[in-house]
Amino acid sequence: MSEFSLSLNDDQQQLKDWIHEFAVDVIRPAAHEWDEREEFPWPIVQEAAKIGLYGLDFIMNAMGDASGLTLPVAIEEIFWGDAGIGMAIMGSGLAAAGISGNGTPEQVIEWVPQCYGTPDDVKIGAFCVSEPDAGSDVSSLRTRAVYDEAKDEWVLNGTKAWITNGGIANVHVVVAAVDPELKGRGQASFVVPPGTKGLSQGQKYLKHGIKASHTAEVVLDDVRVPGRCLLGGKEKLDAKLARARERGKTGEAQPAMKTFEATRPAVGAQALGIARAAYEYALDYAKERKAFGKPIIMHQAIAFKLANMITRIDASRLLIWRAAWLARNGGFTNGEGSMSKYYASETAVRVTEEAIQILGGYGYTREYPVERWHRDAKIHTIFEGTSEIQQLVIARAISGMRVE
Numbered sequence: 004m005s006e007f008s009l010s011l012n013d014d015q016q017q018l019k020d021w022i023h024e025f026a027v028d029v030i031r032p033a034a035h036e037w038d039e040r041e042e043f044p045w046p047i048v049q050e051a052a053k054i055g056l057y058g059l060d061f062i063m064n065a066m067g068d069a070s071g072l073t074l075p076v077a078i079e080e081i082f083w084g085d086a087g088i089g090m091a092i093m094g095s096g097l098a099a100a101g102i103s104g105n106g107t108p109e110q111v112i113e114w115v116p117q118c119y120g121t122p123d124d125v126k127i128g129a130f131c132v133s134e135p136d137a138g139s140d141v142s143s144l145r146t147r148a149v150y151d152e153a154k155d156e157w158v159l160n161g162t163k164a165w166i167t168n169g170g171i172a173n174v175h176v177v178v179a180a181v182d183p184e185l186k187g188r189g190q191a192s193f194v195v196p197p198g199t200k201g202l203s204q205g206q207k208y209l210k211h212g213i214k215a216s217h218t219a220e221v222v223l224d225d226v227r228v229p230g231r232c233l234l235g236g237k238e239k240l241d242a243k244l245a246r247a248r249e250r251g252k253t254g255e256a257q258p259a260m261k262t263f264e265a266t267r268p269a270v271g272a273q274a275l276g277i278a279r280a281a282y283e284y285a286l287d288y289a290k291e292r293k294a295f296g297k298p299i300i301m302h303q304a305i306a307f308k309l310a311n312m313i314t315r316i317d318a319s320r321l322l323i324w325r326a327a328w329l330a331r332n333g334g335f336t337n338g339e340g341s342m343s344k345y346y347a348s349e350t351a352v353r354v355t356e357e358a359i360q361i362l363g364g365y366g367y368t369r370e371y372p373v374e375r376w377h378r379d380a381k382i383h384t385i386f387e388g389t390s391e392i393q394q395l396v397i398a399r400a401i402s403g404m405r406v407e
Contacts (some may be wrong), residue, residue, distance in 0.1 A: 004332045005069040009324070011076065015068075019076050025056060026084030034085035037215035038375055043171060044091050044215050045125070051092050052122040056081075059119045062096055066103075071327035075272035079320075082276025086379035087215030089273060094167040094216060095119055098128030100266055101176040105192045105234040114194050117174050126197075129172035131163040131221050143186065146223060148179035148193060150237075155230040157193055159223045162205060165386070169219040170204020173197040177223065181240065188247040192234040201226035212378030266387060267340035268326040271347035274383040275319050278351040281358035281376045282312045288362055305361055312354045319347035338393075338400035345393035348383035355380045 011019065029050055037044040051057035065074040082089040095118045102114050120126030134144055146161025159179055163169065175195040182189030195202055205220025230237060286309055289300035299305045326343035329335055355377035359366035366373045384390045398406040 005071070005328070007325070007328045007332070008070070009321075011072065012070075015070075015073055015076055018073065019080055022056065022077055022080040023083070025051070025054065026080055030081070030084030030088050034088060034215075034372070034375070035369075038085075038087055039214075041209065041214040043168075043217040044088050047088050048091050048127075049122075049125050052119075052125050055122075057092050057095075057119065057125070058122065059116045062099060062119070063115075069331060071268075071329075071331035072324055075268055075275075075323050075327045078269055078272040079276040079279065082273045083280045084276075085215070086273065086277050086376070087213040089276070090167060090213050090216035093269075093273070095126075095128040095172075096269075097130040097167065097266060098172070098174060098176045101130045101178075101192055102194065102234060106194075107234075107236055110194070110231075110234060114174060117197070118172075120173070126173040127168045127171065128174045128176065129166050129168040129170075129221070131166050131169065131175055131177045133163060133165045135162060135164045135220075144178065144180050144190060145183075146177065146179040147183070148181050148191060150181075150230075151227075154227075156227045157230065157233060159193060159195070159201075159226040159228065161223050163221040163223070165208065165218060166221050168217055169221040170202075170207075171217055171219075175202060175221060176234075177221075182244055182247075185244065185247045189244060191240050193228055194232040194234065195223075195226060195228055196232065199226055199228060211381060212375070213382055267344040267393075268323050268330060270383060270387050271319065271323040271326070271343040274344075274347040274351035274380060275316065275323060277376050277380045277383075278312075278316050278319065278347070278354040281351075281355040281373055281380075282309070282316055284371075284373060284376075285309065285312070285358040285361040299361070308357050308361060312357055315346075315350040315354060319343070319350045322346050336400070338397035341388070341393040341396040341400075344383075344388065345390050345397070348380075349390060351380035351383055352377075 029047060033044065033047055048057055055061055065077055068074070078093060081092055099115045099118045103111050106114065117126060118128030134146060136145065146159065146163065149158045151158055159177060161179065163177065174197060177193050177195055178190055179193060180189055181191050201224045203222045205222045207217070207219040210218060233240060289305050289309060290298050292299050300309065322343040326335070326339045329339050355373065358373040359377055362371060362373055365371050368374065395406060
């Protein structure tokens with residue numbers, strides 16, 4: 004077990020500085036353009052791949068850190084640069100987490116590298132859970148997976164919604180119902196390999212924020228995948244389904260929820276990066292902008308806003324670091340992962356809104372970045388579990404009861 008420390012080691016500090024430099028030199032100068040274009044920023048992701056920021060080695064080293072802190076530290080710096088581009092760089096990690104969390108070692112070795120490709124041939128991955136009628140309620144998925152025993156193939160049908168990299172990814176990880184009567188306990192995860200017939204992109208969503216991140220529907224029309232693409236294998240799935248039918252429950256996490264639990268502190272770190280960017284910008288502005296004969300930070304109305312902003316930011320980081328450490332060293336007991344994601348995402352919305360207020364009319368224009376940060380922040384209270392769902396997870400954890 005790793006000791007919990009609030010001090011970064013030398014490797015983590017060097018990583019933080021290295022990513023911050025990339026964010027300053029490459030991500031920030033491109034952020035406005037790709038927000039306006041509302042397209043996947045391939046050139047920026049390729050630049051990240053060339054330096055080793057996007058790729059299998061980076062994500063495995065970050066996730067393999069015993070302290071759990073390397074990944075949130077890295078994500079905070081990337082999203083400090085820009086959240087839309089940050090999602091483009093980190094989005095494949097959700098597919099990789101879905102494979103790692105549910106697959107066999109052999110499946111992890113085969114498929115996770117294909118979510119990233121190489122610096123010379125960049126690939127991306129997509130994790131497909133949400134549906135038009137099943138967002139927060141992942142137990143009600145309609146996408147079906149039916150086993151064709153004669154061919155040892157699974158046949159997938161359904162429509163997935165709000166999928167990061169959906170339709171343009173090389174590898175899609177799809178959560179589907181194998182036995183709908185068992186709801187969440189009757190689900191499994193499948194890898195859909197590149198070029199598989201029947202998988203197509205539906206509508207591309209035009210979003211409020213994180214516009215450089217590609218978000219679309221994924222349509223599955225008689226998609227056939229080999230039996231080996233069932234993550235975890237059929238023997239394990241059959242045993243799980245048998246236990247679920249016999250006892251009514253297995254005590255095992257749903258495939259989608261296992262992935263979300265593992266990534267909640269990371270999502271909190273995304274929100275933290277946005278909040279810190281807005282705070283730092285507003286602080287610099289408040290020191291320079293004068294009103295009534297002195298810098299506006301010398302007026303309590305502004306100074307107290309900034310004091311509250313940095314307090315919430317630091318509190319968010321402490322919750323995230325604790326949750327990230329617990330995820331690697333003993334696990335959550337009171338919904339600490341959800342606490343970190345919930346508090347940091349609400350903080351990002353609040354801090355970016357206050358930053359606009361401090362800049363006044365300038366803050367409301369697209370000439371300044373704070374309005375983009377405000378738009379980017381909001382999604383963090385919605386995706387990978389809304390704030391209300393996080394509260395539900397926390398309430399269930401502290402009560403030991405099925406709070407509805």
